[in-house]
Amino acid sequence: MKKLEIIIETIGLNSVIRILEKQNISGYSIIERVLGKGSSGLRQGGELSNVMKNVLVIIVDEPDKINLVVKEVKQLLKDFSGVMFISDVEVEN
């Protein structure tokens, strides 16, 4: 199994969810208000519109499915600030 972590600005979250639904990803977790620093500078919020805040989306699925999601999110990251991390994981329920 692969774990994909997507940090993306809040405004791009709906587009990520659309990709996940399209690729039939059965489950994902979202952590809101993720602050930090990256290539687009400090992302610390400090306004009321959510534009300067990030979210973290965590997905664990089969490698093939994750690859398809990565391909589509890469296109999205041309417009929105963000980054993806991919790693191998073991899942215990």
Next chain:
Amino acid sequence: MQELLINSLSNLSSPMILFFILGFIATMLKSDLEIPEAIAKGLAIYFIMAIGFKGGAEIAKSGLTNVVITSAIIAILLGSIIPVISYFVLNKIGKIDAINSCAIAAHYGSISVVTFVTAISFLGSIEVPYSGFMVGMMAIMESPAIFISILMLRIVKRKENVESRLHYKELIKGSLFNASIVLLFGSMLIGYYSGSEGMEIVSPFFVTPFNGILTLFLLEMGMLAGKRIGEFKAVGIFLFFFGISMPVINGVIAAVLSFIIGLDIGDRLLFTVLSASASYIVAPAAIRLEMPQANPSYYITMSLAITFPFNIIFGIPVYYSLCNLIQ
């Protein structure tokens, strides 16, 4: 001139403005003062409910007249021409690129709820009445500028032969059915149907503590404005001056138009303030989605840290004197 000075000085001693300045200074001093985000959002909801309900209850008392329809036409007209004027000033005079010009224009054509609420509080302090329907004008003026700016960008992009995408569904949802518009119209309807009796029931919550709660919200707004000071360098001198001069130009246009249609002084001030204010909640979210290449540091810093403080500290009394002058 003397009246302008008196109004400006009395505004500077209002607790709302002083708490705004306190929030600003606290951030400058790197104090750990913080208002939890959930409280700030809750306060924003409170103001929209309070002014919506009060507006609806007052319309129930006065009824819907022709003035309301004329005002609505003027509101749409102002919301549509301000972004066009702003675009030309930014792009042709300031030589700002087309995308950032359209993005900033959308913010200056749209409105700021808190500036409007502060203007209502100002009118209360000088005991000048305003009409309930003006709250509806605020809602009407929120979205046209966003659509006009996106349209302007599409025209410019077509000329440059660049492909552009439009997120219709999210744009309509975000601009026409966003939380503030749904809550505002909903509160107005509830206020309209419950009338004076309903107003009596909720006034201990919506009327009596209104100014006190506004001080808390403006303290938070002062901190938000203070946090963006570091971005001033990126904004530059032209955009800084745009942030304080464009509101005055837009205000003059609104003051003249609202005078022509024969509104009273309180309503004219509110129209002027709506036209002079810049959006920092609805427009940034819509523009970030539709114009991702535009720099959010420009439009958020300008509307939140330049135009908003200018309007609430100096703008409102200046616009009031301006409205008094045009008659």
